[in-house]
Amino acid sequence: MTPPVLVVIPARDEASNLPWxxxxxxxxxxxxxxxVVDDASRDGTAGVARELGCxxxxxxxxxGYGGALQTGMKYSLRHGFPVAVTLDADGQHDxxxxxxxxxxxxxGADLVLGSRALPQGSHGGGWPRQTGRALxxxxxxxxxxxxxxxxxxxxxxxxxxxxxxxxxxxxxxRFPDADALVLARQARLSFxxxxxxxRPSRNRHSMHDxxxxxAYTANMLLSLYAAALGRSRDLGG
Numbered sequence: 001m002t003p004p005v006l007v008v009i010p011a012r013d014e015a016s017n018l019p020w021x022x023x024x025x026x027x028x029x030x031x032x033x034x035x036v037v038d039d040a041s042r043d044g045t046a047g048v049a050r051e052l053g054c055x056x057x058x059x060x061x062x063x064g065y066g067g068a069l070q071t072g073m074k075y076s077l078r079h080g081f082p083v084a085v086t087l088d089a090d091g092q093h094d095x096x097x098x099x100x101x102x103x104x105x106x107x108g109a110d111l112v113l114g115s116r117a118l119p120q121g122s123h124g125g126g127w128p129r130q131t132g133r134a135l136x137x138x139x140x141x142x143x144x145x146x147x148x149x150x151x152x153x154x155x156x157x158x159x160x161x162x163x164x165x166x167x168x169x170x171x172x173x174r175f176p177d178a179d180a181l182v183l184a185r186q187a188r189l190s191f192x193x194x195x196x197x198x199r200p201s202r203n204r205h206s207m208h209d210x211x212x213x214x215a216y217t218a219n220m221l222l223s224l225y226a227a228a229l230g231r232s233r234d235l236g237g
Contacts, residue, residue, distance in 0.1 A: 005032045005102055006081040008072030010065055011089035012039040015048045017203060021091050022052045028095035035075055036089070037068040065154075066176040073158070073166040082106075084163050088154040090203035093196065100194040101157035110189035111162040111181075113148070114155030114196025136178040144185035148193065151178035155196050161189055 007025060011018065018036065025034065036049035040062040049056045057071055069086055076084040083105045087093045097114055104112040117137075136151045154177075158166065165171065165180075165187055172179050184191060 003082045005029075006076045006079070006084045007032045007034050007098075008069065008076065008084055008086050009034065009036045009054075009089050010039060010068035010072065010086070011036050011041065011045050011049070012062070012068070013041045013043045013045060014089040014203065015041070015043045015045045017089055017091055018045065018048050019052060021087075021089055022049075022054060025087070025095045029098060032085075033081070035072055037072045039063060039065070039068040066172060069176060070166055070171060073163045077160070077163050077167055082160060084158050086154060086156045086158075090201040092199045092201045093155045094199065097155065097194070097196040098157070101155070104192045104194055105157045105159045108190060109192040110159045111184050112157040112192045112194060113150060113153045115150035115153060115193040116196055116198040117149035118193065118195035140178045140181050143182050146181060146185060146191050148181060150193065151181055153177075153196065165189065
């Protein structure tokens with residue numbers, strides 16, 4: 001029997017999107033376990049997730065995307081899931097792309113990203129987002145030598161070693177994207193990318209829009225700088 005896959009869905013104020021996202025996941029990947037990490041939402045996200053039959057981990061304080069992601073990884077490790085997949089709650093990820101990531105983990109990869117830069121016709125966002133992703137990809141390639149094309153992708157699959165890295169106390173919990181790849185390289189995790197067809201977000205308040213995009217970029221660059229200086233030695237807390 002194939003070991004089960006856990007799908008971790010970090011969510012903040014996603015009550016209106018969750019039914020669509022969960023129903024699509026169940027239709028495409030009916031055997032996966034689903035856990036929604038509610039990052040102190042103000043709109044009833046946790047209640048909607050429970051009504052949909054998902055396991056719900058509710059954070060008492062707003063920790064941000066990274067904190068919610070880390071909570072999901074700790075849950076996965078505690079329950080012994082050999083593969084954990086992270087999928088955004090805003091509907092931009094296609095569940096049909098998950099299997100290729102899962103198979104890469106089962107084939108020996110510790111961390112696999114779903115890349116919107118690989119398939120044709122994937123939604124890439126406006127030019128600021130595309131430019132930012134290209135910048136981060138170039139920096140990560142220079143720091144790690146990894147052939148990364150989409151370092152900010154929220155669609156990931158992680159084996160036990162990848163989950164353990166994300167669950168460590170000192171892991172960057174605010175913006176665990178490109179800097180996580182630097183730390184994964186330092187930890188000698190095996191890495192792969194697979195094509196992923198990204199769709200426009202159903203959430204009007206993305207952290208990559210407007211002034212949030214500026215703050216995100218600044219924080220990402222600072223996190224990359226910290227990771228490059230050897231932050232891995234502090235991961236143990």
